Amino acid sequence: MEETGEEISQGPKGGWPPDRGRQALITDFLKPQVREKEGESLPEHPMNEPFSAEQDVAEEGLPKIIVPQDAYEERLQGFRFSLIGRGNFKFISMDDIRKEARETWNLKGGVKMAPMGKGYILFKFEKEGDMAALWRRSLTRVAGHVLRFQRWKPDFDVHAKNINIKLVWIRFPDFPLEYWHEKILLTMAKAAGRPIALDRCTRATSMGSFARVQVEIEMGASRPEEIQVERRQPGMGEIF
Missing domain, CATH: 3.30.30 (Defensin A-like)
Structure with missing residues (x-):
C-alpha cells in the first residue's frame, strides 16, 4: 500500500471513518438467531429466557445455578464406555499411544483419546467389549512405559487427590x-x-x-481374609 501522508478522517465523535458504518459486536453473535413470528413463541432454550438479576445464592455467597438434568444425563451417556488412563508424558506421547492402540489392542471399534492434563487421558470407546478388555488388563505398556487404566466416573478432577x-x-x-x-x-x-x-x-x-x-x-487398602456367608431359609425367610 502506498503511503500518501494524508491523515485518515474520522467521524465527528472520533472512532472509525463514517464509511465503515456500524461494526458488529461480539454480543450480536450471542443473540438467538430464531425470529419469533406473529402468534408463535420461541422454542425453549436457555438463550431465549429473559435475564434476571435476581439469582439464588449459595451459602458461600456464590451465584447458584441449577443445570438441566435431562441435558446432564444425555451427556453422561456419551461416557458409558470410557476409561481414564494415566502415563508419563516425559517418556511417551499421544502419538505413541495411538500407534499402540492400532497395532496391539485388537479393538473391534474406534476409540477417541483426549489429554486431560496431569498425565491423565480420556479414552472413549465405541464398543463396550473394547473398554472392558482394556479395563480388565488394568495396565498396558506403551514404548516400554506403563499406561494404567481406571473406570471413568462423573466429576473426575485431575487436580484432586485421586485414589489409585x-x-x-x-x-x-x-x-x-x-x-x-x-x-x-x-x-x-x-x-x-x-x-x-x-x-x-x-x-x-x-x-x-x-x-x-x-x-x-x-491400592493400599486392606482385604478381608474371611467372610461370613448367609442365606434365607426357603419358605420361612429366616437367615441362617
Whole structure:
C-alpha cells in the first residue's frame, strides 16, 4: 500500500471513518438467531429466557445455578464406555499411544483419546467389549512405559487427590459347587471390592477346588481374609 501522508478522517465523535458504518459486536453473535413470528413463541432454550438479576445464592455467597438434568444425563451417556488412563508424558506421547492402540489392542471399534492434563487421558470407546478388555488388563505398556487404566466416573478432577485403583483376582477356596453361580459369586466378591468378572474356568465350573473373581480395589487398602456367608431359609425367610 502506498503511503500518501494524508491523515485518515474520522467521524465527528472520533472512532472509525463514517464509511465503515456500524461494526458488529461480539454480543450480536450471542443473540438467538430464531425470529419469533406473529402468534408463535420461541422454542425453549436457555438463550431465549429473559435475564434476571435476581439469582439464588449459595451459602458461600456464590451465584447458584441449577443445570438441566435431562441435558446432564444425555451427556453422561456419551461416557458409558470410557476409561481414564494415566502415563508419563516425559517418556511417551499421544502419538505413541495411538500407534499402540492400532497395532496391539485388537479393538473391534474406534476409540477417541483426549489429554486431560496431569498425565491423565480420556479414552472413549465405541464398543463396550473394547473398554472392558482394556479395563480388565488394568495396565498396558506403551514404548516400554506403563499406561494404567481406571473406570471413568462423573466429576473426575485431575487436580484432586485421586485414589489409585487396580484390578486383582481373589479366590474362594474349597467352594461348595451349589454356590457356583455368577450372581452369588459377584455378590460375595463385594466384600473385597467392586466385582468385575469371573474367570473362564469359574464360569465353566471346570475347576472344583476354588472359584476366582476379578475385583477393583483401592491400592493400599486392606482385604478381608474371611467372610461370613448367609442365606434365607426357603419358605420361612429366616437367615441362617
